[in-house]
Amino acid sequence: MLNFLIRRLFTAAASLLGISIVLFAVLALAPGDLFSELITNPAIPPDVIESLRKQFGLDEPIHIRYLRWLAAMLQGDWGYSYTSRIGVDQLILQRVPTTLFIVGLAQVLALAIALPVGVYAAMRPYSLFDRLASLLAFIGFSLPTFFTGLLFILLFSVYLDWLPFIYRTNITATGWQWAWEMFRQSVMPITVIGLALGASWTRYVRSAVLDVIRLDYVTTARSKGLREHVVIIKHVVRNALIPVVTMVALQIPAIFGGAIITEQMFRIPGIGSLLISSLLANDTPVIMAVTFVFAGLVILFNLIADLLYGWLDPRISYR
Amino acid sequence: MAGLTLVSPTADGGTLPKQISPARDAWRRFRKHRLAYLGLLVLVTMVAAIMLGPWLWRGPINGIDVGARMEGPSWAHPFGTDDLGQDMLSRMLYGGRISMAVGFAAMLVAVLVGTLVGALAGASRGLVDGLMMWLTDLFLSLPQLPMLLLVIYLFRDPLKGIVGVEIGVFLLVVSVIGGFNWMSVARLVRAQFLSLREKEFVEAARALGASRMRVVMRHILPNAVGPVIVAGTISVAHAIISESTLSFLGLGFPPDTPTWGRLLFDAKDYLDIAPHLVLFPGIAIFLVVLSINFIGDGLRDALDPRRVI
Numbered sequence: 001m002l003n004f005l006i007r008r009l010f011t012a013a014a015s016l017l018g019i020s021i022v023l024f025a026v027l028a029l030a031p032g033d034l035f036s037e038l039i040t041n042p043a044i045p046p047d048v049i050e051s052l053r054k055q056f057g058l059d060e061p062i063h064i065r066y067l068r069w070l071a072a073m074l075q076g077d078w079g080y081s082y083t084s085r086i087g088v089d090q091l092i093l094q095r096v097p098t099t100l101f102i103v104g105l106a107q108v109l110a111l112a113i114a115l116p117v118g119v120y121a122a123m124r125p126y127s128l129f130d131r132l133a134s135l136l137a138f139i140g141f142s143l144p145t146f147f148t149g150l151l152f153i154l155l156f157s158v159y160l161d162w163l164p165f166i167y168r169t170n171i172t173a174t175g176w177q178w179a180w181e182m183f184r185q186s187v188m189p190i191t192v193i194g195l196a197l198g199a200s201w202t203r204y205v206r207s208a209v210l211d212v213i214r215l216d217y218v219t220t221a222r223s224k225g226l227r228e229h230v231v232i233i234k235h236v237v238r239n240a241l242i243p244v245v246t247m248v249a250l251q252i253p254a255i256f257g258g259a260i261i262t263e264q265m266f267r268i269p270g271i272g273s274l275l276i277s278s279l280l281a282n283d284t285p286v287i288m289a290v291t292f293v294f295a296g297l298v299i300l301f302n303l304i305a306d307l308l309y310g311w312l313d314p315r316i317s318y319r
Numbered sequence: 320m321a322g323l324t325l326v327s328p329t330a331d332g333g334t335l336p337k338q339i340s341p342a343r344d345a346w347r348r349f350r351k352h353r354l355a356y357l358g359l360l361v362l363v364t365m366v367a368a369i370m371l372g373p374w375l376w377r378g379p380i381n382g383i384d385v386g387a388r389m390e391g392p393s394w395a396h397p398f399g400t401d402d403l404g405q406d407m408l409s410r411m412l413y414g415g416r417i418s419m420a421v422g423f424a425a426m427l428v429a430v431l432v433g434t435l436v437g438a439l440a441g442a443s444r445g446l447v448d449g450l451m452m453w454l455t456d457l458f459l460s461l462p463q464l465p466m467l468l469l470v471i472y473l474f475r476d477p478l479k480g481i482v483g484v485e486i487g488v489f490l491l492v493v494s495v496i497g498g499f500n501w502m503s504v505a506r507l508v509r510a511q512f513l514s515l516r517e518k519e520f521v522e523a524a525r526a527l528g529a530s531r532m533r534v535v536m537r538h539i540l541p542n543a544v545g546p547v548i549v550a551g552t553i554s555v556a557h558a559i560i561s562e563s564t565l566s567f568l569g570l571g572f573p574p575d576t577p578t579w580g581r582l583l584f585d586a587k588d589y590l591d592i593a594p595h596l597v598l599f600p601g602i603a604i605f606l607v608v609l610s611i612n613f614i615g616d617g618l619r620d621a622l623d624p625r626r627v628i
Contacts, residue, residue, distance in 0.1 A: 022457070023469075026470060142556070142608040144560050146563070147583065147597075150583065150601065158594075253461065253462045254464075256464070257464030261464075279469075291462065294465045295460070295461060298461075
C-alpha cells in the first residue's frame with residue numbers, strides 16, 4: 001500500500017512538473033512582459049526599464065527564469081496580487097474551500113443520480129426506462145452549464161422566487177438558520193454541475209454494468225441463491241465501477257471547468273470566479289497561480305481516483 | 320478438396336447478396352438510428368438557415384432602434400429585440416455562422432493533430448511512442464478551461480494587432496480549442512495502429528515490399544477512419560460549447576460579434592424583463608449540440624461493420 005502510494009505520488013509530482021513547464025512556456029511565449037506597458041509611459045526613461053528588467057532577472061535565459069520561478073513557487077512565495085495587494089497564496093486559500101465544497105457536493109449528487117439510474121437501466125436494457133434514461137442523459141450532457149444555470153435562475157429565482165441567485169458569504173444567522181440559508185443559496189449551483197455530470201456518468205455506469213451483468217460469475221452468484229440486490233450491489237456494481245472510475249478521472253478537468261462557469265454565474269467566491277475576475281483585471285500573478293492550483297487539484301483528484309481504483313480492483317492494487 | 324465443402328447446409332454459395340458499397344451500408348445503418356437521423360435533419364436545417372438566412376431575413380445585425388428595446392417576439396422581430404433594439408433573429412443568424420465555423424474548424428485542428436500524434440506513436444515503438452503518449456496524458460490532465468482562458472488572455476491583444484480583431488480572435492479560439500481537444504483522437508488512432516499493424520493484411524503488404532509510409536497511408540489509416548469520424552463529430556459539439564463558454568464569460572469574440580454565447584452573456588443581465596433573449600440563443604446551442612451528439616451516436620453504430628443492427 002505504502003509502496004504504491006509513494007510511486008503514485010512520484011507520478012503526480014512529475015505531472016505537476018510537466019504542467020508547470022507548459023504553464024511557464026505559455027507565459028514566456030506570450031509577447032511582452034510585465035514592464036512592456038511601462039514603455040508607453042513617457043515619464044519612465046528606457047534605461048530605467050532596462051535596469052528594472054535586470055533587477056527582476058528578466059534578461060536571463062528562459063530555463064534559468066523557469067528554475068527561479070519554480071523555486072519561488074515551491075517555497076510558497078507566490079507573489080502579490082496587482083489589484084487586491086495581498087499575497088496570492090492567501091487569496092487562493094480563502095477561495096479554495098468554497099470551490100471544493102460546491103464541486104464535491106455536485107459529484108456526490110451526480111453519483112446519487114448516475115449509480116441507481118445507470119444500474120437499473122442496465123438491468124433492463126432497451127426497456128422503456130432505459131430508453132427514457134438514455135434520452136434524458138443525452139439531453140443532460142448536451143445542455144451547456146451556462147444555459148442550465150440561466151434557466152434555473154429564470155425559473156426558481158425570477159418566476160417562483162424560491163431561491164436567491166447570488167451567493168453570500170456574510171450570512172449573519174447561526175445554527176439551523178445558517179444551514180438553511182447555505183442550502184438555499186448553494187442548491188442551484190450544485191444541481192447545475194451535478195445534473196450535467198450525472199447525465200454523462202449515467203451512460204458510463206450503464207455500459208459498464210451491461211458489460212459485467214452477463215458474465216458467468218454473476219450467474220453463479222444467482223444460482224448460489226443470493227438475493228438479487230446482493231448480486232447487483234456486491235458482485236455487479238463493484239466490478240462495474242472500475243471502468244467508471246477511469247472515465248470519471250478523465251473528466252475531472254471538465255468538472256472544474258464547469259465550476260468556473262457556475263461560480264461566475266452565481267457569484268460564488270471560489271477560485272473559478274477569482275480566475276475570471278483576475279483575467280478581466282489583467283492580474284497576471286493571480287491568473288498564473290490559479291491556473292496552477294486548478295492543475296494541482298486535477299492531479300490530486302486523479303490521485304484519489306487511482307487509490308479508489310486500487311481499492312475496487314484487488315488484482316491490480318498496490319503492486 | 321476440403322475447401323469445397325460447404326460450412327453449413329444453408330450456405331449454398333450460389334446466391335450471394337447484392338454487392339453494396341460500405342458507404343451505402345453505413346448510410347442504411349445510420350438511418351435505422353432514428354434519433355441520429357432526426358439530429359441530422361435538425362442540424363442540416365439549422366446550417367441551411369444560417370447559410371441562407373441573411374438572404375431571406377434582411378434585418379441588419381446592428382440596426383439600433385431605441386424605440387423598440389427588449390420587445391418580445393413579434394412579426395416584425397420574430398425572436399424579439401435586445402437592449403438596444405437590435406433584431407435578435409438576424410443577430411442569431413450571423414452569430415450562428417461564427418459558432419458553427421469555430422466548431423468545424425476546431426474539429427479539423429483536433430482531428431489533424433490527433434491523427435498525427437496517434438499515427439506517429441502507433442507507427443513507431445519505444446521512445447517516440449512513449450513520448451507521444453506522455454504528451455497526450457499531460458494534455459489530458461491539464462485543466463482545459465483555465466488553460467484556454469490563460470492562452471487567450473496572453474495572446475489575444477498581440478494577435479489582434481497582426482491580423483485584425485475578428486480574424487485574430489477566430490484563429491486563436493479555433494487553434495486553442497482544437498489544441499486542447501485532440502487527445503481522444505490520438506488515443507483512438509494509436510489503439511487502431513497497435514491492433515492493425517499485427518494483422519495479416521499489413522504483414523502481407525509489408526512482405527510485398529510496401530514502404531512504411533505506404534503501409535501507414537494505404538493500409539492502416541483508412542481502417543482507422545471510422546472511430547476518428549465519430550470522435551471528430553463529438554468534438555464539434557465540444558468546440559461549440561467551448562466557444563460559447565468563452566463568449567459567455569466575456570472573454571471570447573469582441574462585444575460587437577454576436578456569437579450565441581455572447582448573446583447569452585449580454586442577455587443574462589435582463590433575465591427578469593426579457594427572458595426571450597436568453598431562451599433563443601440557449602436553445603439554439605442546445606439543439607445543435609444535442610443533434611451532433613445524436614449524430615455521433617448514430618455514426619458509432621453505422622461505421623462499425625461488425626455490429627449487427
